[in-house]
Amino acid sequence: MTTVQASTDSLLLSASKHPLPRRSSLGVAAATLVVSALLFVLTPLDGVADFLVFWAVAYVLAMTTVSVVVEGSRRARDRLASTLTAGALILALIPLVAVLGFTIARGLGRFDMTFFTHSMLSVADSDAGGGAYHAIVGTIEQVGIATLISVPLGLLVSIYLVEYARGRFGRVVSTFVDVMTGLPSIVAGLFVLALWVLILKQGYSGFAGSLALVILMVPVVVRTTEEMLRLVPDSLREASFALGIPRWRTIQAVILPTALPGITTGIMLAIARVSGETAPLLLTVFGSSAINFNPFSGPQEGLPLFVFNEAGLPNDTALARAWAGALTLIALVIVLNVVARLLVRRSKLQPI
Amino acid sequence: MGSPHPDGGSTLLVPETARPEVPGPTRRPTRAKERLADRLFRRLTAGSAAFILVILVAIAMFLLDRALPAIYQDSTSFFTTRTWLPDGTPPVFGIAALTYGTLVTSVLAVLMAVPVAVGVALSVTSYVPRRAAQVVGYLVDLLAAIPSVVYGLWGLIFLVPAIGPLSKWLADYFGWIPIFTSQGIFGKSIFTASVVLAIMILPIIAAISREVFTQAPQSQKEAAYALGATKWEMIRTAVLPYARSGLISATVLGFGRAMGETIAVALVLSANYEINIHVLAPGGNTIAANIANTYGDAGKVGQGALIASGLVLFVITLIVNFGARAIVARNKDFRVSAA
Structure with missing residues (x-):
């Protein structure tokens, strides 16, 4: 009985807050991109891979914070889960692209009739x-x-x-x-x-x-x-x-x-x-x-x-x-x- | 209907008993012959099935036959020695370092691959739209189709140099954890081998997880949504509890795959026979990679020693696979058919 009461409360609570507009994630991405770029220009931070990782982490942190404040923790958790699974998907496809790309680039050199x-x-x-x-x-x-x-x-x-x-x-x-x-x-x-x-x-x-x-x-x-x-x-x-x-x-x-x-x-x-x-x-x-x-x-x-x-x-x-x-x-x-x-x-x- | 055929009506007038026999073979012998054919075919298929058992028993027997004489000639303990000099006089070899390397690379690979694979499976089953999910699923399957020697070549030429900065970062910031302690930066480490293995076992873990997730009952998912759950709350309450044993068995199967992987590891590791807990340091070896790397120079005892180490690998993967099966059998709600 009490758990039902509690979950209804939290439901009402989150319903009272408005969800973020659909484009807001793009805004946060752009903002974190600018901030990370500035940091990489002004501080000794360096490297393309480092930059991408830094930006990704900054985006996840910023987005989650904004979402917790504006939408409440339940929607924030949901957003974090979908961001992380999408991240896993991208991470899984990186080796595929890297292996295929590298093999094609290096392999074409001797991909000739003599071979x-x-x-x-x-x-x-x-x-x-x-x-x-x-x-x-x-x-x-x-x-x-x-x-x-x-x-x-x-x-x-x-x-x-x-x-x-x-x-x-x-x-x-x-x-x-x-x-x-x-x-x-x-x-x-x-x-x-x-x-x-x-x-x-x-x-x-x-x-x-x-x-x-x-x-x-x-x-x-x-x-x-x-x-x-x-x-x-x-x-x-x-x-x-x-x-x-x-x-x-x-x-x-x-x-x-x-x-x-x-x-x-x-x-x-x-x-x-x-x-x-x-x-x-x-x-x-x-x-x-x-x-x-x-x-x-x-x-x-x-x-x-x-x-x-x-x-x-x-x-x-x-x-x-x-x-x-x-x-x-x-x-x-x-x-x-x-x-x-x-x-x-x-x-x-x-x-x- | 007046039949134009002269005999059209006449056959009908002939009484039933007087009707001539239908030409061709009589029924009874045909049936017997067919039953014989049926029996032969059944025996043929059953014999083929029995042949599978024969092959596996023969694998165990012939490996033992070659391995035991070599182990007898070993001047030290086969299970606790680290050195691998089977063709020396006296022969000194043991699988301690090799088994350690096999287990450590595989455990690390599983630790890296499982979160990503589960994330991939979740996004394919719950987040990505159906059409895109098909394409992504296909691409991940393609990752499984790439031959291991290509992964090895890619790991050796691309990953070994590229992983340097990551190793350095881990050593700089997490060096206080013993396993990440490292003097200098080394590409050919146990860590690099684990990354290659993680990439290689990711598709199979993702494929099984995907199958398990799609089999979570639709009614439970809808019930969760009806109670006002967000998508993540639905996954956490209706999908994940249902999928737990399936995920465990996917992990174990991936672990088994990682342990048996040979060529990629053989190309990426610079072999030595040390037990080293610093995974970023150079060296390390696995049972399978050791066979591939030293087989060409092995003498008589050396070949037997390598076969003995292969037998150990066989037994370990057997235990792991049966473990996975036992987990699945305890929870019979689904069948794991991918492999």
């Missing part, structure tokens, strides 16, 4: 030429083989989880898929190293890299496919069963086609994710400066590996190659992402 048509064979670190042709070939083969293995496996597992699994075993498998999702990529690489390279003595190869990528790719395919299969309405299944169509034909001819656009999106996002994986390749593909078209024997290069190796060298020429490789990787990943999103937009099944 896409030459390998690093007999190119010294300090030479200006050389390219990532061998790395691109390797990445296409490694990711291609990984996709060929992961997609059928992932589809079957998710079909089992959605269409068949009842009880304990299904829950155990689901838990293990979650564990696999959280598996550090370097551990996947270590596993293939231990089993394939050290115990079975198969040596470093593109295929060993593919095996490591499969371990990282399968859980992503399973999770996204599972989500899409669960969105297929049960009425479709029941209609198919009512026509006397057996379960496996129903899955193959009714359920999978319905969920296909979403599944394709999931697969493309999975490809995008593993294309940039470096750590497992380091332990399984090992890297090479020459072109190796055969993914089943001998070390290969991969694009992420190429970037990592060139980035570790002290020469500016190597660094330029690293940036060009990073730009190629980002372009690849972003194209895959954009196409995947466009596909899901055309799907009739929309995730919530």
